[in-house]
Amino acid sequence: MVKRTEFGQIGEKAVLLVEKIFNEANWVCNRLYHDFGIDLHVKVFESGRTAPWEFHVQIKGTKHPHISKDRIHFDIDTEHLKDWRDSLLPVLFVICDVRSDKVYWLWIKKYLNKLNLDWQEQSIITLQIPANNQLRPEILPQLCTDLRRSFLMHEARKVIGLMEEPDEINRSSFGFNSPYYRPLTELGRSIKNPALARCILCGNYFWIEEGIAIAWEFVKIYEPYVYEPAVYDCDAPEEFCPVCMSGKGALEKCKNCGRYAVPEFDEIFEDWDNPLITWDEAKQLCHEYFEELMRSRECKLKNGNSI
Ligand SMILES: [Zn+2]
Ligand SMILES: [Zn+2]
Structure with a gap:
């Protein structure tokens, strides 16, 4: 039971730390209690907006954060991660080092989307939060933009x-x-x-x-x-x-410059009667090079005739 009380104290201190940061910016925090501990529902009021932005904060307090290579490592079970991924609101995951009062943050959905590994197959995964991601009043505008x-x-x-x-x-x-x-x-x-x-x-x-x-x-x-x-x-x-522009769309690659250019539509080629450039050539060229080739061939033709 002693352990459980200490666990509760760490949790409470962690929540207070986070609330303090948000309250200073007049962001409204409401506590949500459930089996996983206490979390916050936060409303952000931006000037000129009729409704606030909202998000959830999942808070984990610890006395001994595991820091390695400038990252905080934290094991978490995938069941919770799946809930947060499917949550309608954005979820900010934070780890509070209650001894140094440092708070580290991560947008969990974005983080999970970026994970290439098959994390859903595992029962536990280790989150890695950059040690630079410290929750401080100065970074709140950035969170707002996010x-x-x-x-x-x-x-x-x-x-x-x-x-x-x-x-x-x-x-x-x-x-x-x-x-x-x-x-x-x-x-x-x-x-x-x-x-x-x-x-x-x-x-x-x-x-x-x-x-x-x-x-x-x-x-x-x-x-x-x-x-x-x-x-x-x-x-x-x-x-x-x-x-x-990646070549996966409807554009054709210009044989001359390699750029993807708008294809000339088939109707244009139906009664092709350009004496200088053939139908087959034209299909493979971007507009710029087509014009250039026209000019140079016109030139050649004129010079040829004048001799
Ligand atoms: Zn396109
Ligand atoms: Zn070209």
């Missing part, structure tokens, strides 16, 4: 479903018929003002800086509600679509 991104990602999938399968009944089974379809990639930190772009060629959705979509005069095809991303039709796949 949260906004994670909600945007969540809403983006719904928006794509809505665009591709507007029929509510079939929404659960929506899918793309396009052979080029690739799932939406995670939203990185490099994009400041994220919007979705839909490639007019391959039909894939990808993240784009909204300012760029506007500057390129892409047509806005979805007006977002709060928390949702806007969607633009991307009619310059050769410049932006990651699927097309």
Whole structure:
């Protein structure tokens, strides 16, 4: 029983440490009690927003964190990990060193998504938290940005479903018929003002800086509600679509420069009567090189005639 009391004390101290950090930023913490200990439900109020961001915090207190190679190692059973992965809200996993008052954090869903190994097959896995990931008031804006991104990602999938399968009944089974379809990639930190772009060629959705979509005069095809991303039709796949530019999309590789370029459609080739470039040649060239070849052959022809 002595052990259990000490365990409880460590847990309580850990929760207090975390609550203190969030309370200073006026984030609202509510305690949730269950068999695994105490956790928090946190609401983040951002100025100008009608509703708060929300997330769960899973707190583990310890007197002896296992630190090796600048990482905190912590064993956890996969049953809990599966719950957190499937949780509707983002889950922040934290380890509190109650002797040094240091708190280390990790977005658990993102971490699990990145794990390549078959962690679900194991009963226990060892989480590795970078020792740099210390929860301090200064990093709360970063957590806020992460949260906004994670909600945007969540809403983006719904928006794509809505665009591709507007029929509510079939929404659960929506899918793309396009052979080029690739799932939406995670939203990185490099994009400041994220919007979705839909490639007019391959039909894939990808993240784009909204300012760029506007500057390129892409047509806005979805007006977002709060928390949702806007969607633009991307009619310059050769410049932006990651699927097309990887060679897995609808674009053809230019024989001259190796860039993936918009293919000329078959209708254009139907009555091909260009005397300078053959139909077969044209099909294998990007627009720029096609023009260049035209000019150089025109030149040659003129010079040839003038002699
Ligand atoms: Zn594409
Ligand atoms: Zn080219």
